[in-house]
Amino acid sequence: MNPQITPRNGTNVPSIDLRFFRNVILKALALFLVVNLLFALGDPSPLLGRISAYNHLFPGRRRLPYSDNPQQAYNLSLYNLDAMFASHELVSGPKPAGEYRVFLIGDSSTWGFLLPSDQTLAAYLNSAGYTLADGRKMRVYNLGYPEMSLTKDLLILSRAMRYDPDLIVWPVTLESFPYDKQLFPPILQHNPGPVRDLITRYQLHLNPDDPYLIRPSFWDRTILGERRDLADLVRLQLYGGMWAATGIDQYIPETYTPRQEDLSADLTFHNLQPPHLSSSDVAFDVLKAGVKMAGDTPVLIINEPIFISHGKNSDIRYNFYYPRWAYDDFRRLLAEESSTNGWNSLDLWDAVDNTEFTNSAVHLTPKGTAQFAHQVGQAVLQLAGTVK
């Protein structure tokens, strides 16, 4: 069937027919299928993640991207580890010769929940301007991420190790230890390959076939299946402009619900019952794996400060997270494991005033963070050498 010539508006143009429509649709469909197939087979997400405007067009972020409120935080949560690291100031260039490089990993208190990026633990340590006896200047990088799971810390550490740290500081709290929390963070669920690698390589007491770990179908790996992740990559770059313009990477509300003072009389901790916690009940194996992964790089494990309630049922529980029996045992176990394994550890569980906690039993105010940073700084200097 040949296109008909139809006069219209004084010009001769071919009229539309079904063949033309069919050809357009078939060609478009074929192109769409081929591009999606190639994308799914090639899996270019890591490569795409490494293409970043940060550290080139915009300054690198001071902490890993995370936000529940992107429009106001100029930041967003995504699961592409390459993109997350590519947006961080850590990868701005090769390690300077005179730098003593300290990585801070950990949960939301390390990341700095409800704190501007210049008032986090890492920021206070940097502003102290510590210099080692050999003249190297200490530079602390905030690699915390707001999820409570040691396995999540391990995953981030596994990426961070390629950037040549001189010391790793790992603030932890008991809430990151239970096995039922290990694979809960979405960032782990969406990175099943690297997580399975960690489980098998370090023989962690976790199931590599855990249903939490997403098994993407072929469809999920196509452009269509990954459209949200791809859009997030673009959004992360665009928010780089606002990060550069404002220095804001978190929406901090003027008011928030403060940490709980009056507590329930509940004695259980996750699925564990009193009277005693044993080291096999919680994920000390993940902690051990972290130290092993660090190799020759020293690791300083810190039991981070918690809020100690004086309200109702405070004789049973320290705070919303912890019954006293479990937390007391955890402190004992951490000390024992540190001694047995030769870990550098520091227990700062009560190092911060009760008034300096914000919306949870582990989130600190700027003043509380500064108190914590002072003690961490001293410990780091002891471990790293003598103050000049």
Place this chain on the structure above:
Amino acid sequence: MTLVYILVLTVFALLAGWAAPRPWRGWLLLVGSIITIYWLQPLTPIRNLDFWLPTLSIALTAFVWAVTQAGKLTTQQLVKQGSFLTALVISAMILGIALTRYLGPLCCLTPTRPPELLKVLIALVILWLGVVVLNRLTGRRILASVAVLLIIGLFIIFKSDQLSQLASKGLRSISGQPASLASALDLQWLGFSYLAFRLLHVLRDYQTGKTMPSTLGEFVTYAIFFPSITAGPIDRSQHFIGELRKTTTPTETGSRFNQADLVQGSQRILWGAFKKIVLADGLALVALGQTNASQVKSTLWMWVLLYAYALRIYFDFSGYTDIAIGIGIFTGIKLPENFDRPYLKQNLTQFWNSWNMTLALWFRAYFFNPLTRALRSRPQKLPAWFIILVGQLSTMLLIGLWHGITWNFAAWGAWHGLGLFIHNRWSEWIRPRLAPMETRPRLSQALRAGGWLVTFNYVALGWVWFALPNISLALGVYRKLLGI
């Protein structure tokens, strides 16, 4: 408008414009337009208001038709031209949409459950009784003036935060909802800005004897035409109805439109969707806004945010226009262009001849020209510069207030009004001095580049008023832009 809406409207337009026989197209476009104004109407917290507002759009349109058109025709002519049948179809559509109330969870056309059938029946009786009464009344020119005032009154209520809130309180009291929760945001009426200006244009043309006779179906389709109800353009009824008749009248070529239309329409829709969804929505993340205006640390970044806003608003608005024009082409109707590369113009007058062109033309035809004519014909001769100043300043103030009755929109209007006046005076002064320079191409080129640079930045700086909700925030941004 989401991609799903665009897709659905595009497919419907293709069906109506390509697959349907020509005599059916008019009906399909009418039915599609009626469904669209209910479907796209935003959710309102006032009970059933998201059903009543689209119904009110239809009622206002029918009343204006009765005032401007029906009186010219006898009952027999009305029957012959199918206006009774149209009224029946419109009623059936409204009743059908109201009946979705009884579909329970299947209900999907209106944002919330439509009101009880009895209330809808009463409303329909009032609507058509109103049309009949308006058709029979004498003193039509006075009626037209009353209708103009009524539409302007409604426009002022819906564009003013204080009056909207007051109206919301009243409506909440009527619907038995707490008046204390009333907010200006309660009253979101899909496409009313465009509907009102189409109706005002018809009423003013009626008063000056320029109305084009049209059937009820043609008139309703013109007023609420589904591609252009959300963001324009504001077509003239004479042009639209002419296009509509061309596409609905059977011809030798039958129901097919040609390949060029399909290609052109598709290009406009795809390009419009790209501009809106990719460019505008992407730029929105870094564009100047209420929150970031006070957060930006440096002058350089403030300029970046301002330029991002300038580009974002252009891509957003012109993207919508491209989509509307593209879908219009699919239905066989060529809507007027609304943008013509405005940011490449070398002076502010050219900018306003290429930005939101149909709105600017509307104001030129129905406000600026009559006003300047009236000023020129005063017995006491006024200086030309004064007439231009008053004409341009007041026109641009009104264009500003068309977007919303706030001090900032007024300031934006005044900014452009003064800019146009200054450009007018500058042109008068420079024209004779430029003549000798025409022989020097480099200088002419430099002057053109300078004109573009000044115009673009003047327009961009004007967006500060437009983007922010209050004067003090806007002044703060200006201070930061100047590094003060």
